[in-house]
Every structure is written in C-alpha cells, then in structure tokens.
Amino acid sequence: MSVDILEIKGLTKRFGGLAAVNDVSFSVREGGISGLIGPNGAGKTTIFNLITGVYKVTSGEVAFAGKRIENLEPYKIADLGVTRTFQNIRLFKNLSVFDNVLTACHMSAKYTIPEAILRLPRFRREEKLLADKARGLLEIMGLADRMDVQANNLPYGLQRRLEIVRALALDPKLLLLDEPAAGMNPDETEQLMRLIMDIRDRFTLSVLVIEHHMDLVMGICEHIVVLNFGQKLAEGTPDEVSVDPKVMEAYLGSSGGTAC
Amino acid sequence: MDMTYIQGILMLAGINLIAVLGLCLLTGFTGLFSFGHAGFMAIGAYIGALMTVPPSTMPGSIGGLGLPFIFGILAGGAAAGIVSWFIGRITLNLKGDYFCIATLGFGEATRLILNNVQTFGGARGWPGVPQYSTVLTVFVVDVIAVLFLANLVKSRHGRNMIAVREEELAAQIAGVDVFRYKMIALIVSAVYAGVAGVLFGHYMTFIQPKMFSMTKSTELTIIVIFGGLGSISGSVLGALVLTALPELLRAFDIWRLVFYGAAVIVIMISRPKGLMGGMELSPAGIRKIRAERRARLALKEEAAREAASGGRS
Numbered sequence: 001m002s003v004d005i006l007e008i009k010g011l012t013k014r015f016g017g018l019a020a021v022n023d024v025s026f027s028v029r030e031g032g033i034s035g036l037i038g039p040n041g042a043g044k045t046t047i048f049n050l051i052t053g054v055y056k057v058t059s060g061e062v063a064f065a066g067k068r069i070e071n072l073e074p075y076k077i078a079d080l081g082v083t084r085t086f087q088n089i090r091l092f093k094n095l096s097v098f099d100n101v102l103t104a105c106h107m108s109a110k111y112t113i114p115e116a117i118l119r120l121p122r123f124r125r126e127e128k129l130l131a132d133k134a135r136g137l138l139e140i141m142g143l144a145d146r147m148d149v150q151a152n153n154l155p156y157g158l159q160r161r162l163e164i165v166r167a168l169a170l171d172p173k174l175l176l177l178d179e180p181a182a183g184m185n186p187d188e189t190e191q192l193m194r195l196i197m198d199i200r201d202r203f204t205l206s207v208l209v210i211e212h213h214m215d216l217v218m219g220i221c222e223h224i225v226v227l228n229f230g231q232k233l234a235e236g237t238p239d240e241v242s243v244d245p246k247v248m249e250a251y252l253g254s255s256g257g258t259a260c
Numbered sequence: 261m262d263m264t265y266i267q268g269i270l271m272l273a274g275i276n277l278i279a280v281l282g283l284c285l286l287t288g289f290t291g292l293f294s295f296g297h298a299g300f301m302a303i304g305a306y307i308g309a310l311m312t313v314p315p316s317t318m319p320g321s322i323g324g325l326g327l328p329f330i331f332g333i334l335a336g337g338a339a340a341g342i343v344s345w346f347i348g349r350i351t352l353n354l355k356g357d358y359f360c361i362a363t364l365g366f367g368e369a370t371r372l373i374l375n376n377v378q379t380f381g382g383a384r385g386w387p388g389v390p391q392y393s394t395v396l397t398v399f400v401v402d403v404i405a406v407l408f409l410a411n412l413v414k415s416r417h418g419r420n421m422i423a424v425r426e427e428e429l430a431a432q433i434a435g436v437d438v439f440r441y442k443m444i445a446l447i448v449s450a451v452y453a454g455v456a457g458v459l460f461g462h463y464m465t466f467i468q469p470k471m472f473s474m475t476k477s478t479e480l481t482i483i484v485i486f487g488g489l490g491s492i493s494g495s496v497l498g499a500l501v502l503t504a505l506p507e508l509l510r511a512f513d514i515w516r517l518v519f520y521g522a523a524v525i526v527i528m529i530s531r532p533k534g535l536m537g538g539m540e541l542s543p544a545g546i547r548k549i550r551a552e553r554r555a556r557l558a559l560k561e562e563a564a565r566e567a568a569s570g571g572r573s
Contacts, residue, residue, distance in 0.1 A: 052433060078435035092426035094538070096552065103423045104434040106416040113444065116415030117408045123415065130416065148548075148555035170435055 005030040005174055005206045006051070006082075011060035013046055020046045022230040023060070028174065028223075033200055033207045035217040035238075038227035039250065044210045045087055047227075048176050052084050053077045064174065079107065081173035085163040085180060087210075093152040097143055097162055100151050101134040104169035108133060134169065140202070141165045141195075157188050161195070168203060175199070177209040181216050189213055193220050218242065226250075267395055273503035274398035275459045277496060280483045281405050282452025284495040287484050289413055290445035291425030293360045295477045296367025300340040300450040302472035303370065304457030306380055308336035309389045309467060322379075322386055329392040333401070333458050340454025341447050348446045352439060367477050374469040385468030393463035401459065405452060410492055410542075412448070421445050422490070453480075486524060488534025493541035498534070 004027040013021040021043040028034045036044050049055040051062055053074035062070040069077050092100050109126035116123050138144045143165060146154065154162060160180055167175055177196070181189045193216050200207055211217045217224060218238045226233040226247050234244045241247055279301055286292050309324060311332040316323025325331075351362040375383045412418050420441050423431035432438050461467045479502075487498025505523060509516045531537065539549055 054429065054432070073437070074432040075435050075437045078433055083435075084433055086430070090427045090430040092423055092430065094426060095422065096548075096555075099419070103416075103419040106420055107435050109416050111415070113412065113415075113417050116417055117411050119411055127415070146555065146559075148551040149559055150552060150556070153556060153559060166430075166434065 003030045004028060005065055006208070007061070007063040008047075008051075009061040009063075011047065011050060011062065012058045013043075013050055013055060014058045019230050021050065024227065024230070024232045025060075026225045026232065026235055028206055028208050030206055031200070031204065032222050033196065033209065033220050035221035035224040036208060036210045036227065037212075037217055037224060038233070041229075042227040043230040044227055045178055046230075048084055048178055048210065051077075051176065052082060078170060078172075081171065082176070083167045083170045083172040083174075084176035085160070085167055085178055087178040087182065089159050089163055091151040091159060091163060091166070094150060096148050096150055097154065098134060098138065098147040100162060100166050101137055101169050102130060104166045105130045105133050107170060137165055137169055141168075157184060160184070160192075164195075164199070168199065171203075172205055174206045174208065177207060177211075179210055179212065181211055181213045184213075186215075189216055192216070196220055269504055269507050271393065271395055271398050271463055273500050274395075274402050275393070275456050275463060276480070276483065276503050277402055277499035278405050278459065279453045279456035279480050280487075280495045280499045281409050281492065282449035282456075283480050283484045284487070284490075284492060285409060285413070285421070285452075286445045286449035287481065288489040288491065288495070289418065289425060290421040290442060292442060292445065293356075293481065294363040294449070295360060295474060295481060296363035296365070296370075297449065297453045297480050298472040298474065298476035299363075299367035299370035300344060300453035301457035301460065301476065302374060302467075302469065303340045303343055304336035304454030305461035305467045305472070306374065306386070306457075307339040307454075308332035308458030309386060309461050310380075311335045312390050312392060312462065313386075313388060314390075321388065322381055329390075329397070329462065332392070332462065333455055336458035337451040337455040340457070341451040344447050344450030345443070348443045352442045352446065364474065364477075367472075367474055371469045371472055374472075381468075383469060385466055385470075387466045389461050389465050389467060391462060391465045393459045398459055398463075401455060405455075406492060406496065409448075413492065414544075417441070417444070425490075482524065486527065486534055488531075488536035488538055490538040491534070491536035491540055493539075493545070494534055494536030497536065501535075 006028040008027065009025045011021055011024045012019060024047065036047065038044055046055065050057050050070070053072050057070040060070070061068060064080060064082055067080065069080065092103060095103070109130050111123045111126050135144070138147055141161060143158065143162060146158065151159065151162060164180070181192050184192060196207060196209065197220055199205070209221065221238060224238055224241045225235045226241055228250045233250055234241055234247045279297060283294065283297055286294055311325050311327045312329055313322070313324030314326040347366055351359055354362055374380065380386050420431065420436045423434065423436055424438050424441055428438055483498040483502050484495055486502060487494030506516060506520050509519045512519050539545055
C-alpha cells in the first residue's frame with residue numbers, strides 16, 4: 001500500500017455566492033500520475049490555484065506529505081515541493097530559455113545579497129552549480145540547442161515543454177500540469193504522454209494533470225477524479241471512470257464514449 | 261568653455277546617475293514605477309546635511325553635528341532606506357498603477373512636510389551645507405553604485421526581481437517571495453536615491469524642499485525609460501545624455517526646454533525600447549546579444565526548412 005502525497009478533504013472555494021469548488025475530497029498517490037477531468041468551468045483550475053496557494057481556501061484541508069498547506073503563501077508551497085504549469089503559458093517571455101530555467105533554480109543556492117554584491121566565493125561557487133543544473137535539465141529535456149532563444153520566440157509546443165522544465169528546476173515532489181496538451185496535435189500529444197511518464201520516473205515525483213485530451217488522460221493516468229459544477233462526480237481507475245454512467249452523462253456521454 | 265562649468269555638468273550627471281541606478285533596479289528590473297523618488301533624495305539630503313553641517317554658533321542658523329562627509333553619505337542613504345521600508349510595508353501590496361500613485365503621494369508629502377516644518381529652514385531652505393562633493397567623490401560613488409548593482413542583478417536575487425517583472429504569478433509559483441523582492445528593490449533604490457540626495461546637497465551647498473519636487477522624480481523615471489528598462493548601461497548613458505542635453509541646448513535660450521522635450525520624443529520614437537533596449541554594454545552583455553541573434557537566425561532557418569519540406573510532401 002503506497003502513501004498519499006497529496007490529500008484534499010472537503011475543499012471548498014466560494015467567490016461571493018458561487019461555489020466554484022464545493023466539498024471536494026480526493027488524494028494523489030506518491031509516485032503516481034493522477035488525472036483531474038471535467039467539463040469547462042467544473043473547477044479544475046480553481047483546485048490547482050487552491051493547492052498552490054494562489055487562491056485562499058474558503059474551507060477544507062489540503063495536506064501535502066502530511067503537512068497542512070492551505071493558507072500558506074504560494075512561494076512557501078513551492079518551497080515544500082509543489083509546483084505547476086499554467087493553462088495559458090506563463091513563461092518569463094523576454095528572457096532566454098536558459099535564463100527561464102536558471103531563475104527557477106534559485107532555491108538550490110543559498111548565498112545572500114551581500115555575498116552577491118561583493119562576489120564572494122560562495123556566490124561564484126553556487127552560481128556555477130546553478131548554471132550546471134539549468135544546463136543539465138535543458139539537455140535531459142531536449143532544449144539544450146535552443147538555450148539562447150528568447151522564450152516567446154519558441155514554437156508553441158516547446159514553450160509548454162519549457163514551462164515543465166522550469167517547474168522541474170524547483171526539484172518538485174508533486175507536479176501539477178494544467179492542460180499540458182492544449183493546442184497540440186495528436187503527434188505532439190503522444191510525445192507529451194511519453195514525456196510525462198519519463199519525467200515521473202526520472203525525477204521520482206508525483207503528477208496531477210488536468211486535461212481534455214481523453215487519449216492522454218486514459219493513457220497515462222492511474223487514477224482519475226471527475227468534477228462537474230465544482231463537485232466530485234466520480235473517482236477511480238480509467239476503466240472504472242469511463243463506464244460510470246454519471247460521468248458518461250455529464251462529460252464523456254456527449255462525445256459518444258470515445259474514451260473506451 | 262569654462263572647466264568648472266563642465267565639471268558642474270559632469271557632477272550633476274553623476275549625482276543623477278546614482279538616483280537613476282536605484283530606480284533602474286526598481287523600475288527596469290523589478291517592474292515597479294515610482295514617481296516619488298525625489299522624496300528619498302530629499303530625506304538623504306537633509307539627513308546628510310544634519311550630519312555634516314557644523315554645530316550652530318549664531319542664533320538663527322541651523323546647526324548639525326559637524327561630522328565627516330562619509331557619515332553624511334551613510335546616514336543619508338540609511339535614513340532613506342529605513343523610510344522606504346515603512347512606505348513599502350504599506351504600499352507594496354498595491355498593484356501596478358496604484359503603487360505608482362502611492363509613491364507620488366509619498367514624494368509630495370515629504371516635500372510639503374519639509375516645507376512646513378521650520379526645524380530645517382522650511383520653504384526658505386537650509387544654507388551653509390559644506391561643499392564636500394567633488395568630481396572624485398561623485399565618480400567613486402558612481403563606480404561603486406554601478407558595480408554593486410551589476411553584481412546584484414546578475415545574481416539569483418536579481419533574477420528573482422526580473423522574474424517578478426516578467427510574470428508575477430509564475431515567479432510566485434517558482435518559489436519567489438514576490439513581496440520580499442519588491443521590498444528589497446525598493447529599499448536599494450531608496451538608499452541610492454538617499455545617497456544621491458546627500459551628494460546633491462553637498463554640491464549645491466544649499467538645500468530647499470522645492471528642489472525635490474515631482475518634476476525631479478519624473479526626470480529620474482524618464483531617464484530610466486529613456487536609457488532602456490532593464491539596462492544598467494542604458495541608465496548610465498541616459499543620465500549623461502539627459503543631464504547634459506539641457507546645457508547643450510542653452511543656445512536656444514527660452515526655447516531650450518521645448519527642444520529638450522522634442523529631442524526626447526524623437527529618440528523614443530526611433531528607439532521605442534530606450535537607448536539600450538534592455539541590452540548591456542559589457543563583455544557578457546555583448547556575448548548574450550550575439551548568442552540571441554544566432555539563436556533567432558537558427559530558428560528562422562529551421563522554420564523555412566520545415567515550410568519547404570512541408571510544401572514538397
């Protein structure tokens with residue numbers, strides 16, 4: 001029996017009178033790939049924003065590796081090892097690919113501002129380490145030959161990939177991917193699926209992914225949570241979920257059950 | 261031309277440069293606009309003068325502590341930094357334009373307080389500040405200011421500030437304590453402005469609240485934008501050009517400032533990203549420009565190849 005790295009209990013978020021997320025509970029297994037699916041406006045991204053501290057939780061609990069993280073500042077949650085990508089890509093657009101990753105590596109160095117200003121030995125030593133780490137990550141992820149390209153000049157698919165590399169630079173234990181395959185053709189989606197599985201194994205982390213591409217979700221997720229109107233509709237393995245009548249009706253039913 | 265005149269212009273440019281460098285960190289690298297940094301200059305100028313002006317001997321004259329210049333510089337910078345910490349605590353949670361307006365309020369409030377509090381001479385000003393600023397002191401402070409800033413910007417702390425400018429939300433998710441880095445940028449910029457104020461006071465030998473009006477704040481911000489946001493060399497060039505320009509235009513007499521404005525507009529139209537446009541005139545900066553150009557060309561070639569092969573199939 002493996003452990004749950006992320007446990008969500010009774011999570012609720014209200015915007016005024018609207019409950020965007022209402023009493024949702026689920027957990028993510030350590031080392032697993034879990035999927036979060038549901039029609040548009042079901043509250044998937046809101047849940048990501050709640051986990052990462054971008055929104056304040058109205059009520060409920062979010063526990064990461066046994067530690068309560070709701071109401072922590074986003075950067076502290078990132079510090080603990082939870083990071084994410086965005087539905088609409090948010091790179092540091094005017095910086096080079098290398099600098100995007102180098103910036104995110106910052107937590108691997110501990111030198112202080114006076115040490116930086118005076119260029120003391122620790123600054124030089126740790127800067128070199130950071131640069132090596134960024135270069136290494138880019139090599140593993142196949143972006144090394146584009147290191148000097150300005151991020152917003154990258155082709156779309158690679159921008160998504162760069163966002164994942166930037167997230168990996170934080171040495172996360174839990175990676176949240178918000179529609180990583182949005183706007184990708186079947187070929188690219190296929191590549192992305194392999195990439196996600198590869199990342200999970202190579203960096204030994206857990207993944208929670210929001211996605212609309214059913215092939216991707218059914219192909220790589222071991223566990224799927226289905227949301228509708230801010231509430232959990234169903235939960236289980238891909239096989240269980242795809243035959244669940246409630247899910248069929250709310251989500252897959254309309255597209256003719258292609259997922260099976 | 262007279263040597264002291266040229267020296268005067270150089271010193272003014274050098275003093276402006278210190279304040280501009282601080283603002284360059286805040287505006288150019290961290291993305292926060294300020295229209296109140298003359299307020300920090302004023303704090304620096306008055307506290308600096310308080311340190312160095314000899315104790316009062318006659319009734320009616322305003323006395324200070326009579327300490328050496330270095331104490332004036334340190335105290336002026338520190339005072340501005342401390343005040344900026346308080347200001348930051350209150351205002352840094354404000355978004356974009358609102359922060360900008362808050363700084364404007366701070367700058368004007370500082371000037372009006374100095375205007376109305378008679379301890380330092382009020383609106384009449386404070387004469388008799390010792391003339392300690394020399395071309396050498398200004399130059400030395402400039403060099404230190406540039407080096408410190410360049411080192412800071414090239415460190416992980418500087419990169420975190422740039423991340424805040426580029427994409428605040430992504431910076432947060434990448435583990436950057438956005439508030440803290442905004443605060444650091446504000447404090448550093450205020451210390452720089454404070455030091456500039458001290459040097460300014462000890463160059464003019466007379467300080468008056470009027471000198472630190474919103475016009476001064478705006479001038480500093482214009483120089484940063486003119487030089488190019490996110491470029492230290494741009495700020496240096498901007499400070500030199502825009503301080504010297506009004507002097508070069510003296511021939512136009514009363515039309516001088518009109519031509520000054522026109523010149524700034526022309527340059528901004530021809531170089532919309534400022535003189536340096538975020539690039540640096542340093543060995544590393546030039547390497548970077550060339551690497552980026554190569555990368556861009558390679559990308560274009562690849563796209564062209566793909567288009568060609570796609571057309572054939």
